[in-house]
Amino acid sequence: MQAIIFANRSGNELAPLNSHYCPALLPIGNKAVIEYTLEDIIKSGITKIKLVVSSQATEIEQYLGQGERWGLEIDYFLSKPEEETGLILKRLALSCDESLLLVRGDIFRSPCISQFIDFSMDFSNDFVQAKMDNQNAGMMLLPAALPYIADIDWPFSPHFDSTSVVTLVLHGRCFMLDSFRSYMDANLSLATNVLPSLSPSERSYISANPQQDFYVGAKAHTGLLNEQNGWGIIGKNSRIEDKVQLNECIVIGSNCLIDKESVIENSLILPNTYVGERLEVKNSILCKNLLINLQNSGVILINDQALIGANESLAKPDENKTSxxxxxxxxxxxxxxxxxxxxxxxxxxxxxxxxxxxxxxxxxxxxxxxxxxxxxxxxxxxxxxxxxxxxxxxxxxxxxxxxxxxxxxxxxxxxxxxxxxxxxxxxxxxxxxxxxxxxxxxxxxxxxxxxxxxxxxxxxxxxxxxxxxxxx
Structure with a gap:
């Protein structure tokens, strides 16, 4: 059996964050969304994958390579953004009698693919619709699902057929990543360690909160975390300066710099972001010079590098490639x-x-x-x-x-x-x-x-x- 993974969403629901990340490459706990799907697929025994990509095809291919890290063979296939699944399958020219797993790689779900495949094999003549967290889990098995392939098109259809198909209710959480709140909840759920069969991969450190821990990546400078009232994930190579306060659940990406005396509370700081001295960030998503307020979904573009900005060495704008x-x-x-x-x-x-x-x-x-x-x-x-x-x-x-x-x-x-x-x-x-x-x-x-x-x-x-x- 081989799998076809769809990573061709435009991410317009998350604009302007989609100018930095397509949905498949959004970091959740310092790992791209699509990596969780790949890890789930390899556990099911599938090693051959066709990956359907679109606008950020080059970035996805550079990030994943040919799948060697997971022991996979990945073939890339270009499509239009959010193109209909039926049209894509026609161009792939695959046998309609072959068992194929179709799965969206640009939503975030608890590991469940092995369970879904095993259950579907027991109902090989019926379309098994997968539901998780009372939502479409974004997967189906061909050939039985062929008449229903529109159900995996993005955006998902709001209705489910409850009479002519078999429904499998999967245990776990499913996040559509179609809003800032959904994306934030996915990160905080992972950081709080409440997702079934899924935990942060970073090393655990005790915080001042007796019920929650910090998970810290390699070469991160954090100070005394056991004195912090918060908990969450801190990515590799990040630095938290003196007298920084971390409150409630936080996720800090890799290569971030949190300057001294700033306050981070219930927020997500995406990779390569600088947070300025004495800055207070609450209930927000920060991505380089973008500040997204989760209470009203307002987006502010900040041009003052002393507040927030990119914590990386950018190419000089006047550097020309023509020799x-x-x-x-x-x-x-x-x-x-x-x-x-x-x-x-x-x-x-x-x-x-x-x-x-x-x-x-x-x-x-x-x-x-x-x-x-x-x-x-x-x-x-x-x-x-x-x-x-x-x-x-x-x-x-x-x-x-x-x-x-x-x-x-x-x-x-x-x-x-x-x-x-x-x-x-x-x-x-x-x-x-x-x-x-x-x-x-x-x-x-x-x-x-x-x-x-x-x-x-x-x-x-x-x-x-x-x-x-x-x-x-």
Missing amino acids: SITKGLLFILLVSSLPLWPFLTLYSSMRNALMKQAEHSTISDTFIDNLGQTFQAWRWNIPGAITARLPQLYHVLTGRLDLFGDSPEARYATGKELRRLGVLGPVQLLLDNTAPEEERQLLELEFDADLRATKYLHLLWRAFEYRYNSRF
């Missing part, structure tokens, strides 16, 4: 092409006039450059994406853009605002302005998943092929 040699070659190309510019402008105008198009001879693209500034860069309205974008090479020479990078239209994808923009890329070279947004996103994801060292040369070759085929 000096490449820039020199681009300069020669740009200068040598200048005599052709009047002819290209004339050709663009005549072409649009003959085709009775309303467009201008040039097109203006809106960019947010690699320094965070918005500007306009023009190109000719002609076939041939590389030739049309010759004027934009000037911005590569000035460092505002990279030669290869995301398109300005690519910002709809989760996390794209943190990525570098370029003149050339798969969307810029292989698609026209009429291409639907879903096609643009899938093309970007496909290119991100290509790990070949020659992928940029291959992209240029595909662009020339596309230009040649479109001509004939």
Whole structure:
């Protein structure tokens, strides 16, 4: 038997937190959500997995690799965000008679997969719907579940069929991670050690609370925890300075710095976050410069690094990936092409006039450059994406853009605002302005998943092929 894990949620319910984490990679007790599903699957004896990913495909693959850590074989499959399960299974071209476990890897549940599989095998001709904590547990077994595969689509359908199927009520807790409160409750439940068959993996330390402990990761500097009234989880490499007060249940991620005399109460501090001196944080989620108040779900973006911010070494914003040699070659190309510019402008105008198009001879693209500034860069309205974008090479020479990078239209994808923009890329070279947004996103994801060292040369070759085929 093999498993198909769905990790293709966009996480819009958690915006703007989803700009840092997709649901599958959300940390719960300093471990990504999807890791709990993988650990649960390996206990059931399944070792082959197809992992359905979307917007943050590259980040998920970099985090999980090929599954060696768990003794798994993971094959990645790209989909649209929250695409229908039926459409995905058709593209996977799997046998309808094969036993397959379908499971969502972007919700958090108590370990239960072995129990679900064993029970379902006893009812091999019936669809077994799994319920946990009075909710859809996000798993099913094919082929019996084939008529009901829409039940695992995200968002979950609110109704359950109670007459024509077998219902298995599983012991444990299930968190949909579809709100800040749900995400917070998942972390606090783990930190309080109340989840069946699931405990924090960090080392246990006694707190001043006789009924609860701290769980502390490696190389964490915490001070005297037995004098703290709180309890919870503290990630590896984190540092809690002098006179910090930890009250009630707290979860602090790895590589965090809690500065002196601050107060943390009933809160979640996500990895790589700095909490400033004498700052009081209660009933909140902190993620770098985001402060999320759980009482009213309000989100505050804080730009003062002395309060909260990223506790990590970020790449310099003006650091350009285009080498000096490449820039020199681009300069020669740009200068040598200048005599052709009047002819290209004339050709663009005549072409649009003959085709009775309303467009201008040039097109203006809106960019947010690699320094965070918005500007306009023009190109000719002609076939041939590389030739049309010759004027934009000037911005590569000035460092505002990279030669290869995301398109300005690519910002709809989760996390794209943190990525570098370029003149050339798969969307810029292989698609026209009429291409639907879903096609643009899938093309970007496909290119991100290509790990070949020659992928940029291959992209240029595909662009020339596309230009040649479109001509004939």
